[in-house]
Amino acid sequence: MSDRRLHWFEDFVPGTTVTAGTISFDEAEIIAFARRYDPQPFHIDPVAAAGSFYGGIIASGWHTFSKIIRTITDYTLGHDGCPGFIVSPGFEDLRWIKPVRPGDVLTVTIEVISATASETRPDRGLIKQRFSAANATGEVVCSVLGKAFIGKRGQQ
Numbered sequence: 001m002s003d004r005r006l007h008w009f010e011d012f013v014p015g016t017t018v019t020a021g022t023i024s025f026d027e028a029e030i031i032a033f034a035r036r037y038d039p040q041p042f043h044i045d046p047v048a049a050a051g052s053f054y055g056g057i058i059a060s061g062w063h064t065f066s067k068i069i070r071t072i073t074d075y076t077l078g079h080d081g082c083p084g085f086i087v088s089p090g091f092e093d094l095r096w097i098k099p100v101r102p103g104d105v106l107t108v109t110i111e112v113i114s115a116t117a118s119e120t121r122p123d124r125g126l127i128k129q130r131f132s133a134a135n136a137t138g139e140v141v142c143s144v145l146g147k148a149f150i151g152k153r154g155q156q
Contacts, residue, residue: 007076008153009125012115020075020108023067023133025059027102033063054099061096064106064142068133071108072146086124086149098141106133106141113145123155 027046034043038060041048049057100106113128127150132143 009115009150010153012112012127014112014114017109017111020110021071022105022107023071024105025100025102027057030057030059030102034060038062058099058101064100068108068131068142072131086151088148090147092145094144096142098139100141104135106135108133124149124151
């Protein structure tokens, strides 16, 4: 894995994987998020969650996804920004694979899937990346394919 920042189209080399950071979850945060955005019993009620399929409180998938995106944003934009970022046309293939529980610490990674130079706009290209989060045992709990138009170095 590389620890270099990804800022410009040329930095996104297919096959490259970087660690963007870690995220953690505690029960109070899980419940607070779910009460506001995803109030299902296994997210907000410890007693009901204990009797559910999950056997306890789990984080909303949207909570997990939000924290992954925040980590990706902090990593790519950081304090010095991502000068090449232009726009994201969206995400594909969002998967919540395993439940996230209180106390879990997830490692967020970025894998560059492809980088295609634009034929109509020579100052940029389209990158596709797999964002994923894995728990302490290395099991991927959430993944999504993200796309972004990124400027080429020296073309702005």
